[in-house]
Structure formats: structure tokens, C-alpha cells
Amino acid sequence: MNQRPDGVAKGSCAARGAVELHAALKEQLKDTGLARVEARACTASCLDVCWAGPVIAVEPDGHFYGRVTAADVPEIVASLRAGTRVERLVLPPRDFDEQTAGPALPVVRGG
Amino acid sequence: MNQRPDGVAKGSCAARGAVELHAALKEQLKDTGLARVEARACTASCLDVCWAGPVIAVEPDGHFYGRVTAADVPEIVASLRAGTRVERLVLPPRDFDEQTAGPALPVVRGG
Numbered sequence: 001m002n003q004r005p006d007g008v009a010k011g012s013c014a015a016r017g018a019v020e021l022h023a024a025l026k027e028q029l030k031d032t033g034l035a036r037v038e039a040r041a042c043t044a045s046c047l048d049v050c051w052a053g054p055v056i057a058v059e060p061d062g063h064f065y066g067r068v069t070a071a072d073v074p075e076i077v078a079s080l081r082a083g084t085r086v087e088r089l090v091l092p093p094r095d096f097d098e099q100t101a102g103p104a105l106p107v108v109r110g111g
Numbered sequence: 112m113n114q115r116p117d118g119v120a121k122g123s124c125a126a127r128g129a130v131e132l133h134a135a136l137k138e139q140l141k142d143t144g145l146a147r148v149e150a151r152a153c154t155a156s157c158l159d160v161c162w163a164g165p166v167i168a169v170e171p172d173g174h175f176y177g178r179v180t181a182a183d184v185p186e187i188v189a190s191l192r193a194g195t196r197v198e199r200l201v202l203p204p205r206d207f208d209e210q211t212a213g214p215a216l217p218v219v220r221g222g
Contacts, residue, residue, distance in 0.1 A: 040158070040159060042155045042156045042157070042158060043155065043156040044153045044154065044155045044156075045153045045154040045155075046153070047151070047153060048151060057170070059168070059170045059171070059173070060170070060171070060173040062170070062171040
């Protein structure tokens with residue numbers, strides 16, 4: 001998971017809540033019985049869409065959720081159970097290019 | 112990337128060469144101009160197929176390479192360029208279950 005030293009202007013996914021996001025996703029997948037059997041919450045090194053981070057690459061479905069916060073996790077888990085996706089979080093093509101992407105999430109802590 | 116303390120009987124992907132594997136893949140993707148534009152070598156937390164590790168989840172293609180060593184990297188990079196896959200490394204369904212999987216790679220160092 002991308003982390004940078006405190007105070008770096010660019011921030012990082014960790015500074016935008018990725019650590020808590022991963023923990024929440026992992027816990028709620030476990031609570032709903034999806035963990036291991038149906039879905040696994042893995043961390044990854046930088047996926048190179050910093051401006052839209054934290055992102056979740058949903059595989060094998062092949063889409064990215066972007067600007068995800070821990071508050072989105074219940075909806076993500078429910079959609080995994082239902083076999084649907086959370087359309088409002090799916091990154092459109094323009095968000096894979098920093099020049100055309102929408103605004104980044106605010107940095108919520110130093111790291 | 113999965114790592115365990117030195118001497119743990121189960122070993123780990125790191126103990127089976129995953130660190131060097133990732134470095135070789137990243138470097139050779141860069142050398143061939145595939146990095147950023149066509150392919151990105153990301154690390155991930157444990158993908159839950161320990162017995163077949165190190166593994167590479169090839170996305171969005173949707174297959175796993177298993178028991179991969181740094182020696183396999185040139186062939187992997189060449190196949191990415193060619194739009195093919197390295198069949199001998201693709202994990203068959205039986206390798207996703209520890210009870211039916213083939214033998215693990217030997218541990219090459221403690222960690």
C-alpha cells in the first residue's frame with residue numbers, strides 16, 4: 001500500500017485512509033462469510049492512479065473503484081454478495097489520466 | 112509480499128525468491144518499454160495459494176502463474192510483449208487447493 005513520509009505534498013493512499021479502508025474491507029468480508037471462499041482483500045503496491053486513490057482493483061471483474069473511503073465498504077461488500085458493482089465508485093477512463101481526472105480526496109493525515 | 116520470520120517451517124514466498132522475482136520483473140518490464148504503458152509489476156499481500164508461491168496474478172487476463180522464479184522472468188516479459196501466456200507456469204485448478212496441488216518450490220533462504 002502506498003505510503004509516503006509525513007508532510008510530503010503529494011500525500012499518499014495511506015494519508016487518504018487506505019490503511020483503515022483495507023482493514024474495514026477485510027473485516028467485513030470475514031463477517032459476511034465472503035472471505036477466503038468468494039473474495040479476498042489484498043493490499044498491493046502503487047497501482048499508478050495516485051490522483052484517484054485509494055483505489056481497489058476488483059478482479060477478475062476488471063474494474064477499479066476510486067476515491068474509496070471506509071464509509072463505502074458496507075456497500076462494496078453488499079455488492080460483492082449480490083454480484084453487482086457500485087457504479088458511483090467505478091473509475092471512468094478519464095480518471096486513469098492525471099490530466100483529465102477529477103479531484104483527489106483530501107489528505108486526512110500526514111503519512 | 113508474503114514474508115515470515117527466519118526458520119518458520121512453512122517458509123514464505125520471500126523465502127522462495129519472491130523479492131528477487133519482483134525486482135527482476137519490474138526491471139525487465141522497464142527495459143523493454145512495457146512498464147507504465149502496457150504492464151505494471153505490483154506486489155500484493157498473500158494471495159492464499161502459499162503452496163504454489165511465488166505466484167503472479169496476471170490481470171486483466173485472469174490467470175495465475177505459479178512457482179515462479181527469477182529465471183522465468185524473460186519468458187514472462189516476452190509473452191507479455193507478444194500477447195501470449197507462458198502455459199507451463201499457468202496454475203491449473205488443482206493447484207488452488209492445497210490437498211491436490213503439486214509440490215512447493217524449495218525454500219531458498221530463511222525468511
